[in-house]
Amino acid sequence: MTTTVPTTVNPNPAPTLPAMPAQPHPAGRRIVPALIDCAPIYVDCPSWCVMDHVAENEGALEDLYHSSDMADLYVASPSPNGPQLVLHVRLNEDPFLIRREGRGRNIVVDTGNDPFMLDARQAAEFADDLVALAAQVRAMSRTLAAEGQK
Numbered sequence: 001m002t003t004t005v006p007t008t009v010n011p012n013p014a015p016t017l018p019a020m021p022a023q024p025h026p027a028g029r030r031i032v033p034a035l036i037d038c039a040p041i042y043v044d045c046p047s048w049c050v051m052d053h054v055a056e057n058e059g060a061l062e063d064l065y066h067s068s069d070m071a072d073l074y075v076a077s078p079s080p081n082g083p084q085l086v087l088h089v090r091l092n093e094d095p096f097l098i099r100r101e102g103r104g105r106n107i108v109v110d111t112g113n114d115p116f117m118l119d120a121r122q123a124a125e126f127a128d129d130l131v132a133l134a135a136q137v138r139a140m141s142r143t144l145a146a147e148g149q150k
């Protein structure tokens with residue numbers, strides 16, 4: 001007597017890529033799988049990148065980019081939507097942009113309009129400006145508090 005075991009086959013299995021054997025690689029970098037228009041490839045990826053390049057499945061190689069987690073700045077708002085996002089900042093790398101001048105690593109400052117792409121020196125100056133702005137906002141807050149307003 002033969003017993004038939006029912007089997008199910010997922011008609012749309014999630015794409016998977018085999019692990020690539022370890023390769024010599026610069027510190028702070030790794031080789032990760034990616035999909036480009038459903039075609040599997042491997043790309044060099046910085047260790048700070050949080051992108052899932054397989055899930056992103058970009059349509060073209062030039063659309064693939066690396067991104068860190070975002071640092072967000074919110075301002076309190078009386079709106080029912082709660083605090084409002086003022087800007088977010090993240091590390092970025094666009095290694096395959098068609099425009100050569102846009103390639104490379106930078107820090108993106110996005111206020112919801114055209115993002116600003118800063119190099120390390122510009123980002124350090126921006127950070128200094130944020131510290132100075134914070135001191136000004138704190139002084140304004142103390143002025144209001146001294147006048148009896150909350």
Ligand SMILES: [Zn+2]
Binds near residue numbers: 045046049051066
């Ligand atoms: Zn990446």
